Amino acid sequence: MPTHRVNRYLHQSFHSRFKLFKTVREIMLLNDPDGFDIRNPSRKPVVRCKGHLTGAGVFQEIHCDGHEKISSKALQIGAVGIVIYGMKCHSSGLIVAEQVVPNSQCEHTIAHRYLDMVEAYGEIPLQLTVDGGNETGQMCACHIALRQIYTPDLPFDQVPAFVALKSSDNVPIESSWSNMRDYNGRDLKTAILLTKDSDKQYFNPMDPLHVNLFNWVWPKIAQKSVLEFKEYWNHHRPRRQHDKILPSGEFPIKVFKFPDNYGLKHCASAKPGCWEVVQHLRGTLDKTKEECFRWVSDEFDVQAQVVYEELGSPELKIVSGWSVFCSMLAILKDMD
Template sequence: MSSPSPLAQSASPGDVPSDEALEAALRRYAAQNLKLEVRIANLQSDLNYSIRLTKLKALNKKFRIPTVRKAPAIEVARQAIIDKVVMDITQQNCLNYFKTLLQQEGIMIPRFPGNKKSPIPRTALNACGPFHEISSDGHEKLGKQALDMGDIGLPIYGYKDKWSDEIPLMNFVPNSRTAAAIGHLFLDFIEMTMDKGSEIGWQYVIQDTIRATFAPDIDPEVYAICRLIKSVHNTIIEAFWRWLKEKLGRNLKEFILIGKTERIFSADIDFHVSLFYWIFIPLLQAKLDEFRLWWNHHRVRVQQEKNMPSGHVPADAFAHPENYGGIDCRIAVPQAAVDDMRQMLTDEVGSRESHLSWYDLEFAELAAQVYSHIGKPTLSLETAWDVFQQMAQPIADVIEL
């Protein structure tokens, strides 16, 4: 006998959550564009609050939760879309990309039923739930060779959950190919499936040590500690990089190359590299975080033959695996153990700052002083090179003293 839909279950609310907790949860579900039955199930999971569809609609009305059925005025919607589209210099993104971004700002715009892009080819995959397997890899499309700006390089390193499609972590790093740097990004994950690259060394050691200590009953012959595979077979995350390149990477590259094409940046001036990183890394990481948020909140296409969730929102499957037939595969690791591993890694290869910092502390202090001296102008990707020019001469004057 099939189980009844959450919409048909009788309500037994128990302790009613506070208005603040309810509103926060409902706005989070709206930002993820979850179906109504999923929102009802999540209220039960997150707040132990069981309701039916009528009550959910009443709560949405009470807290003015945005919906596509009550879209903003056409002028507001048009301007919101224009503000996003003007940043899409290479015009690589579809309307649904901007629609999902605007959801995070509480602006719900109805779907436009246009042509869909070709889906990414995928092979049959299997996993039990979140953190059963995590794929990791580095992305070099904004590296030194791609930018051709001297020592400027912007590699990205990311982790992707196989079962849910969630991206738990994705950062710009000074070097995505050293074991020490990537070792300091690790310490968070259970099962690793990653590229066969030189950067995996310390990740393997940390994973092996933590699992042997806190999950000794897991047979490494059945559930491998780490699998080293070539990029062409690491489809979980390799296919994802194409989305990053098309949706974000090309636009970021255009903004970065302005400094080269307009001769603002000189690879022959040493402090130009540090100044570039001081200005651009926070801005670029913010855009990367925005893209990661979009990915985790977009709806994955339906695949009837898939043995794992499909047609779902990655962030929801990651947070509520029980609603999708999965199990949470995380293993509790005390913070003290993580701290011990961090100290061990620091003793062996150096501190996190020494491997993941883009410039030294002395330059950071100088740049902050100069930025304050010129009046702290607004920093964005559109103004970044203007601010670079305003700061370059004062810094040069100090360095030449």
Template sequence: MSDLDKCQLVLNEMAKDPNGKCSPRTIKEILALEQSVHLTRFVWYIEDPEGFQARDPTAKKIKRSVLVCLGPHHEWSGNGHDKLSAIGFPIWGVRDIRSGKWLGLWVVPNNRLKDTVGYLFLKLVHEYGGMPLQMTMDCGSETVAVYGFANALREEFASNIPNDVLPPHKFLQSIHNITIESGWLRLRLDWGENVKIFWEAGSGTYNALNPQHDMLVQWVWPTLIQAELDALKDRFNNHHVRKDRGKFLPSGVTPNIAFALYQKYRGEYGLQAADRDIIAKLMEDLGGDELIRFVSLEYAAKAQRVYDSLNLPKLSLTNVWDIFQAMLPHM
């Protein structure tokens, strides 16, 4: 590939980052993962020399202790991310503490509802066929359901583990819930700030007081954001973490490798098996997928038919408002 073509690929990615927070390494990883193109730092410097000086620390660092976790699924770290709540799209996620792997990232109508958060916890338990030895969350009121489920599942499926020695759920202040909070920081800097900019670009297109506009936005934007979160989860889990000899947890590898090859990194598998049928019943009793839907099934099906019939391009942050305008007359 010519240098000109490489530069164009960099420019294309820079156009998706109007906030200018993506580092050269981040851009390189995106292009390597999505297009199998490997670039040098020099190509980036040609296109954005000021960017190297512009990216600096944005917050005071809190003194941290060394994290200790014996293996994958020994401890999950979960929390909500509210930076997009102002535009109506809060997020909730879970990371495995040992490997740093993102296990789940979801955009939801409300990440402060205990039933919603409880449902997502059960959804992850169902996906993996088991629960961690311990779930770690902050002290928000929405965590009550997860606390209850973690204790009930322990009693039902792993009663041999004494709760007084290893509680199935642990509350921490957000600033000490290190694994998930550090993940949110990177998500915000790499992606979240740009989402706000692209959202605000539609201020002359979208009228929140128009029900037709609002319904379509509630389909288009969550669909896009969830696709973006899925891609981010994949990218973060394939990000090669630098080697840190002072770190007890695995380093110098990707989270996916540390998670899958846990024995190579002296880890012990901590997943406690649970009956998927029972978990599915609990999810349904709680409210099912309705808890995380932005629009009705009927409206979502209609919107998808319109989108498909118009042969529109793949949704992206750069074309979302164009697609909104193209679909609106047909809704």
């Protein structure tokens, strides 16, 4: 190709690309005027202003998050692990729901947990606050649908239904996980990891029977531990913080049940017929509640329950988890 044609082609290519860049820049400036300054490499980081939490009342805002400190990645003993999903009332500090789940990354599982909470309280919070994971999509859709049905007079631009924050900014529920670790969370994890000791090794991650039995025994123990912490937290008196704006030094359950005594309102909306709407929303999800919360197959569940009852239904506790596991394992092996 002659040199003058090459030069002309490069000249035209440069101008066409320059026009494209200019168009993209104009569109970006139109939609996000501050974006360029925010992404400037030489820009100094903005110091985040920290202040006191404020709130108008109970069920105005519910914080949701998953706790993965005993997940399969954390335990590293194969594919087994336990994840906890919790919900906490912003203004009262009450833990409204906490449950172990097989998969906290499944959006249908999280949606069912939200609908369980609505069923349990018979009320709908105004706002859900999460840390922005993909698993909250279906929960968001269910909550927006309930808001549209029962609070149509509250516009979303004034009273948002769903807010996604950075995990570090979702303070109430994040602090709850550290409190749980101090109460019994570390004991639970330590007990499970006893199988890593060279002189114990109760669990073989390559054996399907071991995996099924782990998923039958330990989630039950974990759920019991979670409920013990929930009961303790909701009925304990935290230390008084004199500079705190929200109620301080009071039992969370007391603030939740009697918000008027603490200058708060009851912001939830409770309507007759809510149960039917919840069941309809469950029907729109691709997975049923039973599928989402199934740890083992129905066949193994029945088999393990029979063996457990043969042993006299020993109490499932953190300190006796592996003892029950080994006793059941010996019988299940003989049944194969």
